[in-house]
Amino acid sequence: MRVVIAGGARGRALAEDLRMEGVEVIAVVAATAPAAVVADATADAAAAGLVAALSSADVLVVDADRAALTAALVAACDRFGVRIVARCTRASDRRLAERFGVRAVDADAPAREVIDPAAGDSTRPVGRGRGRVIVVWGAAGSPGRTTLAIGLAAELARDGRRVALVDADSHAPSVALATGLADEGPGFAAACRQAARGALSVDELERISLPHGGLSVLTGINRPGRWPELSVERVQAALTVCRDWADDVVVDVAASLELDEEIVSDLDGPRRNAATLGALRVADLVVAVVAADPVGISRFVRAHSELRAVIGATPVRILVNKTRPGVLGLDPRTQVRRAIERYAGAGEMWFAPADARAVDAALLSAQPVLRAAGRSALTAAIRRFVGEALEPPPPPPSPRRRRRRPSRRPVAPRV
Incomplete structure (x- = not known):
């Protein structure tokens, strides 16, 4: 040291x-x-x-x-x-x-x-146990990864859970811009540097994170040229410590899944897609965002096999965003479901509507959708997705047989 x-x-x-x-x-x-x-x-x-x-x-x-x-x-x-x-x-x-x-x-x-932070420091935050890492990924384009990542994190935090929002996008980080937070000192890059030195702890994460309406946010790099700071080892080490810091860690990542070593000659050099690949490999759950239009669906279908090669058996929850009848006919959900089932082999999926007014209100106020437009259709879709795909509700109690009560009507005496 x-x-x-x-x-x-x-x-x-x-x-x-x-x-x-x-x-x-x-x-x-x-x-x-x-x-x-x-x-x-x-x-x-x-x-x-x-x-x-x-x-x-x-x-x-x-x-x-x-x-x-x-x-x-x-x-x-x-x-x-x-x-x-x-x-x-x-x-x-x-x-x-x-x-x-x-x-x-x-x-x-x-x-x-x-x-030594652990010696004699009675105010040191205590880890809350092994939390889970939820990575929000989507194919190339603008399927709405960042908007949904912020919305999912805010919804998960509604019931009192400690939720962290991490911007690990090495191509176009935007969580700080969407939430109105300063990014002069990128929190996730600082966490990665501390993790590389073995000095990252829960109290360090408390210090470098920024509060935002019940969330703890680690902002992304403020210049795309700083992507070499987000190596696979650093990202994985930082997210491992984040498990002890928060109950749910929602990570926003970039779209590209290319293995850089296949397209460069320097095998020991930094990798532009290392942050995305590292986050996906340590994820407990992946939320795959699909844009509900022909281009977005085709991009997702082509990238789905690459995603599976990276994450292995990690569960994937498909969230089809921007669903609207204008580009897919009168029944867009059926059209999307059939295409993804046929070409990607995925069955269960959830849908979120194209709600430009709610998204605009969220960007204008720099707040999650559920706070900026609490009664919108998009907010209802996010809450339904969290309740069914991320936090399944407890099973209903088994019905009990109702015992027949004896009749209280007076019985006529025998003569």
Whole structure:
């Protein structure tokens, strides 16, 4: 573990204790130096050196002071994948650390407790058990993967379950845009970097995720060029930790299922489709979204065999979206069902209508469909799909035989 300490004389003392514990301390700087260098990294050569140290560090230890712990510093550390530990002397210091979502320790805490999140931290969130990973996938085009992923996650969270929404789309991430969340520090990319170092935990996921109406959201990469950060190993490791963080983890992925090693010569290089393939391989359930038009159906049929080759025996729930009679005749559901049954061998499927007004309301308000248009036909379809395909209702109680009660009518006495 590589640590940067900001804190003057107390920082130098802590550095000596950490070195005795076998921890690599790469820099000891003034208390406000990290915040200053983040505000202006072009000041001098020393500032550039501190930025390089921060980018290679695992932990930054800083005083919980308004001049030393700033929003810009927290955002920069999120981009670098650096965990912040704030040393507190007063109750106001702890409130400041909680406001930024960073870990707080006492100023005189032992060195091991400073770098070990599990040592002496009574406020650490406790895992809720092995949750399930639900991956929302669809063939190329715009079948409505992101809209339905957000809607399904919101519906799953209605009964009090802890639900996480993850944007693992390495081609066109859009969860942050659809929910109105900031993506300066992509949460899922930071989680993947922490997972690669073996430092991802439940409290780290709490820190880097963003709340959105009862959901915990890990936003996707903010530039498509950052896709090499989402490797298969990192994605699978991050989603494995997410199982201990949430009851349901809804993952939005890209459409392409091509194996990159078949089309490139560098067998050890990064893969553009690694995030999609990695998420599908660890999924407990796959929601396959199909656009209800001739092009969308043909694309799904051709990609279905590739999907099965990736996921094996993982259950698939088919959700046919944008169902309308205009392109498929008077009975679109029957037409779609027959085509998918014949060419993809899939039997059971669910349907969601083409409801442009509800989707527009959701995008305008940056909310899930069920909150923006709670009485729409699309909301009813999502709730029916969750109730039948994702959370089957409990079986009805077995009927009991009604025992005939004795008649209470008076009986005439015999004469």
